[in-house]
Amino acid sequence: MKLLRWLLGLLFIAAFLYGNFFIYDGLILYKLINVILFCVVFVLYRVLFGPTAADRIVAVDIMGILIVGLLAILGLVYEQSFFMDIGLIWALLSFIASLAFAKVLEGRYLDD
Amino acid sequence: MTRELIGMIFILLGIMFDFFGVLGLVRLPDVYNRLQAATKCVTFGSAGILFGVFIIQGFNNFGFKVILGIVFIFLTSPVSAHAISRAAHRSKIPLAKESVVDQYQEDNELKD
Amino acid sequence: MKIQQRSRIYVFIFSFLVWIALTSITDIQEVIAGLLVAVLVSIVAGKFLITSEKSGHIFKRILSLIHYLFKFLWEMAKANLHVAFIVIHPSLPIKPGIVKIKTNLTKDSAITVxxxxxxxxxxxxxxxVNLETKEIYVHWIDVLSTDVDKNTKTIGGKFETLLTEVFE
Incomplete structure (x- = not known):
């Protein structure tokens, strides 16, 4: 049963990678951005169906760091440096947000 | 030309590690294990992507923003992982059933 | 008092250099705005950078810092390969648990690093982290033993000698 689920997941990922790298016709950087968006789909699965609140907080924190990498590649595509400004601000805000969520989960107030 | 090739290799490696980290976020059994896999792999992967972008761009203002992003990710992501794991343990989220030992729980019970 | 002023001056120089690197300067107005922001930052948050006089030779400390960084990057690459192996394995070979280790470092910054x-x-x-008894609680994905001294050697021993040279 466990092995069957593993094989199904492998098939799903392999189908995505084949379609992305061999069928889809675009710049190589666009293909890499598609891989990161596929990762974000997995993270959203954990946000929606995470059994506890801590799982959701972990997923949101991880998504912030993934988005920073995505914005760096996007800046490389358009040859504009302001995408990295957005990335820095996003990293800062997701850090503060995960600290605040952790404090709320612990049962304390923010000025404690 | 060679500079762009080396940068693309770093970006590819980074995206590979990002993908493994997100896979760990989906597959592993409890919050602490998920936090381990996700924090390590996604931090290293995003830093790899940013370093590849820095190699392609060189020392202009885009490059400096990317370097600032790398330093920021390396400083903040372990701190938020630490805060989330401590909050999860204090709000009594149990460890997975495969776990062997919990010396933190033992010491807290001695104190009370 | 002396230390705080020196710390503020270092923060001012550092933040002004970062401003110059981020905005490739084209106009005198940008320089003035950067000076104002750097003064503001060094007044508000300047006293936290240096809190005590350091002893020891500065070049030796920088050399051991570089040695530490390379060792850290190597360990981190190994960590990622380890996690990748666990994640793709079909039956997830993990044996998790929380263990306790001891540390000899005294400064807050050293313990944070x-x-x-x-x-x-x-x-x-x-x-x-328990600062009174100098104990760190560590979640370990593959518990090898539950003995405190042995775990201290395997988990923290790699970095602790180098960090003692850098920070103390």
Missing amino acids: LTNSITLTPGTLTVD
Whole structure:
């Protein structure tokens, strides 16, 4: 049963990678951005169906760091440096947000 | 030309590690294990992507923003992982059933 | 008092250099705005950079810092390969648990760097620090033993000697 689920997941990922790298016709950087968006789909699965609140907080924190990498590649595509400004601000805000969520989960107030 | 090739290799490696980290976020059994896999792999992967972008761009203002992003990710992501794991343990989220030992729980019970 | 002023001056120079690097300067107005922001930052948050006089030779400390960084990057690459192996394996070979280790470092900054390095190296994640008894609680993905001294050597021993040279 466990092995069957593993094989199904492998098939799903392999189908995505084949379609992305061999069928889809675009710049190589666009293909890499598609891989990161596929990762974000997995993270959203954990946000929606995470059994506890801590799982959701972990997923949101991880998504912030993934988005920073995505914005760096996007800046490389358009040859504009302001995408990295957005990335820095996003990293800062997701850090503060995960600290605040952790404090709320612990049962304390923010000025404690 | 060679500079762009080396940068693309770093970006590819980074995206590979990002993908493994997100896979760990989906597959592993409890919050602490998920936090381990996700924090390590996604931090290293995003830093790899940013370093590849820095190699392609060189020392202009885009490059400096990317370097600032790398330093920021390396400083903040372990701190938020630490805060989330401590909050999860204090709000009594149990460890997975495969776990062997919990010396933190033992010491807290001695104190009370 | 003396130390605080020196710390503020260092913060001012550092933040002004970062401003120059981020905005490729084209106009005198940008320089003036950068000076104002740097003064503001050094007044508000300047006293936290240096808090005590350091002893020892500066070049020796920088050399051991570089040695530490390279060792840290190597350990981190190993950690990522380890996690990738666990994640793709069909039956998830893990044996998790929370163990306790001891540390001899005294300064807050040194302990922070040690716990961050523990979090980013193979199979370990810092959960809590007890500053009175100098104990660190570590979540370990593959528990080998429950003995405190042995675990101290395997988890924290790699970085602790180098960090003692850098920070103390």
